[in-house]
Amino acid sequence: MNLPVRLRLFVGREDALGWLDSAAQDPGVVVVQAVHGLGGIGKSTLVARWAATHRDQHRPIWWITADSPAALDAGLVALTVALQPALAALPSPSLREWAVRWLACHDGWLLILDNVTDPAHIADLVGRLPGGRILVTSRRATGWPDIVTPLRLDVLEPGQAVALLTAIVSQGGGVIDPAGAAALCVELGHLPLAVEQAGAYLAQTRTSVGDYLRLLAQHPAAMYRDGEEGRAAERTIARVWQVTLDALADDPLPGRLLRALAWYAPEAVPRSLWHHLGDGAGEPAVTRAVGRLAAYNMLSIDPATRAVTVHRLVQAVARTPDPDDPHRQPDDITTARTAATIALTTALPDDWRDPTTWPTWRTLVPHVDVLVSQTRAHATDSDRVAQAHLLNATSLFLLDQGNLPHAIAYLKQALADRRRVLGNDHPDTLASVNNLAGAYDSAGDLG
Ligand SMILES: Nc1ncnc2c1ncn2[C@@H]1O[C@H](COP(=O)(O)OP(=O)(O)O)[C@@H](O)[C@H]1O
Ligand SMILES: [Mg+2]
Secondary structure: OOOOOOOOOOOOOHHHHHHHHHHOOOOEEEEEEEHHHOOOOOHHHHHHHHHHHOHHHOOOEEEEEOOOHHHHHHHHHHHHHHHOHHHOOOOHHHHHHHHHHHHHOOOOOEEEEEOOOOOHHHHHHHHHOOOOEEEEEEOOOOOOOOOEEEEEEOOOOHHHHHHHHHHHHHHOOOOOOHHHHHHHHHHOOOOHHHHHHHHHHHHHHOOOHHHHHHHHHOOOOOOOOOOOHHHHHHHHHHHHHHHHHHHOOOOHHHHHHHHHHOOOOOOOEOHHHHHHHHOOOOHHHHHHHHHHHHHOOOOEEOOOOOOEEOOHHHHHHHHOOOOOOHHHOHHHHHHHHHHHHHHHHHHOOOOOOOHHHHHHHHHHHHHHHHHHHHHHHHOOHHHHHHHHHHHHHHHHHHHHOOOHHHHHHHHHHHHHHHHHHHOOOOHHHHHHHHHHHHHHHHHOOOO
8 A cells, every 4th residue: 555645634525425335336437526617625535535434445655746748658567576576677568567467356455646637648557457446536526537526625614624724733832713714714615625724824824824824815715716726725825935034044945945845746755855955055944945835734753764755736836927926926836847857957866777776767757757847838948958868867867778759859849949949050969860760770760
């Protein structure tokens, strides 16, 4: 079982859990999805809770963050390595295939595909698996095949949100009056993620609810009536974020770290990567800043591996410049993206042929994917040059693994960026041309 979600406090959701129980009587795929794409509403938490309470009925329970085809593949590779550690030195495509075959000829397992962005990404896999059980979470409401049973999840009921807030505050040794708690939960739209972060703030700072509401009021309110609800969730989190980062502003490092972490995949940022994000601040200072962010629930740290998870809604806010928010100044966001690129480049192993480095490579490739795709919309010339280097290095690993389509996509991107910024005759551009030709050669596609 590899559930990444911490299940310290859990409130409500009786209906949804009961619904999952009865859906589990029939074989098939169950999709858990949120109403109108709201992030932070509790999809992953619900599924993790259900899996944990049914752990005796399933073996294994395997969690995959499946927000892209590459992430899905990485999760299947990790499943094989967990089931058969001796196979870890095989290249990734073989490990992926081994996992699919294992699942196809066993039953009793539970596979959780978290945060699927497109039903087409999982169609092949689902089609190959007759036994077992698959739970999917997604913000997508439509486009699922007929075999999929959807469940819609809404924000918490007011009483549940208040119970969550009260529990977090009192766990931190604070007290909160019921009327204040109810008013604050209304202000936060009963969004679990926002309630959790506000509760952590109250517990850490011992601020009164009245004062906290005043701090929130200084920032533009989330308007549930205007526009999509997904946007409203983002506005809610942006206000909580600003108040929290104000409290942490005695040290610039926590804000800097959070802005940089926003460019990686949300889950499993290994310590070997995040400890490079201090920009000269030294490892103890970085560790302390990460610990402070965790105390305010802006991220969570896996106690065993020290890997960091940042909710994708918090990441989305942290990547969006806002001239009115001192913690999201456009220049700071550009700087954070550069820092994220440099840290990732530094964290890559030097040698891609040595099988002992492969586990490290495999933990880092998902972050390369997300960094590069999130940067596209904003890339400056220096982003392009720095990321071309990152793509090139990663493609050597992917090529060696026999993962040609992924490697070729990276090499093409690196070549296009180098052409554009450095020109056709620059040695790095020519090296990219060579690498791409070599990759096509091994693909047997000389076109
Ligand atoms: N039923 C619940 N009880 C307590 N906390 C919850 C509940 N649902 C969600 N949360 C908290 O809210 C945050 C967002 O939930 P998450 O499951 O990650 O949302 P989603 O997957 O829909 O984006 C998490 O940190 C989680 O701990
Ligand atoms: Mg989720």
